[in-house]
């Protein structure tokens with residue numbers, strides 16, 4: 428499908444001399460064909476570039492790269508609101524894990540559709556998942572048109588490590604590059620405290636053989652640091668390094684409690700970090716040393732983590748929280764400025780997932796973009812645009828979402844998801860699992 432977005436405002440790119448607005452954007456074959464100064468539709472050039480299957484009037488709207496939710500668990504969206512206000516280990520052991528044992532592939536499929544619908548409406552065009560029944564999630568990603576970086580989660584607990592690893596390997600073989608390349612895969616050892624050194628070593632061997640990255644939780648809580656230091660005499664990141672994981676491309680979620688030496692090690696090994704500020708706050712895990720990690724040159728994306736620990740899958744919220752949190756905690760208003768937060772939600776997030784040509788509006792890059800309505804009073808007056816996006820914008824302002832050159836959401840309607848059916852299925856399943864409150 429060839430789409431022309433005419434007369435839309437874009438953010439000036441860093442290092443680009445082109446700061447003029449508005450622009451016209453051509454999309455075709457899943458990619459951005461051009462971004463040029465706006466000219467009338469009947470101009471010779473635009474006529475020559477056609478014909479267009481669809482011409483979208485961009486006036487009064489802002490175009491942004493689609494957001495990247497670089498760490499979440501789509502299958503847990505069904506558990507939203509179940510076990511609020513508990514510490515991580517109690518939340519996991521007493522609430523999440525017992526319910527997860529009862530989840531069927533169909534539960535995960537509908538949960539993933541719920542998550543994808545929510546994310547698309549808020550402008551998320553790529554998501555990174557680590558969970559089980561991952562085939563069901565991959566089906567949901569393939570059907571709905573979103574971009575997914577998917578990994579089957581594995582751990583030793585309950586003796587499921589071997590089976591988990593076999594399934595993870597099979598999943599990568601089956602789904603890598605599927606859905607026109609929208610699906611990329613990784614192997615997801617859950618965390619240093621749930622995976623033995625032996626399992627991590629075998630995981631590293633397989634990831635190297637399959638040429639896929641590792642997606643893992645790292646240094647999320649002080650309890651994890653204590654446990655790993657007690658067992659192995661090193662930090663969680665040091666333990667991963669000792670078992671070969673850091674010799675591979677790694678996407679490391681959280682990294683709340685990195686020591687100075689860990690930050691240097693992560694920089695040396697080019698570990699890609701995913702900061703999940705809301706989840707870290709809600710589970711009282713702590714505050715990640717984001718300014719220090721940025722200063723060390725680390726790539727940092729943003730993630731919501733699951734809807735059970737957030738409870739939104741909203742990158743507008745994560746951008747804003749990331750920026751405000753680090754200013755407050757460091758008493759430095761220049762920490763994580765708006766432009767950096769926006770980069771973390773887009774380009775740096777894609778980079779954290781080892782994706783190529785995703786996350787920026789550039790010719791030849793993947794056509795993953797969103798239009799944002801800036802008519803609302805909270806967008807007035809027309810001060811610094813990037814600042815307004817990060818500090819004033821919200822997910823309800825998103826009016827159109829394109830992934831891989833295809834329109835998936837427009838003016839309140841999801842075009843690939845039946846919202847009513849999703850709500851019905853999710854409600855039915857939540858009731859069966861005993862997740863609904865009696866009030």
Ligand SMILES: [Zn+2]
Pocket residue numbers: 498499500644680732733
């Ligand atoms: Zn997580």
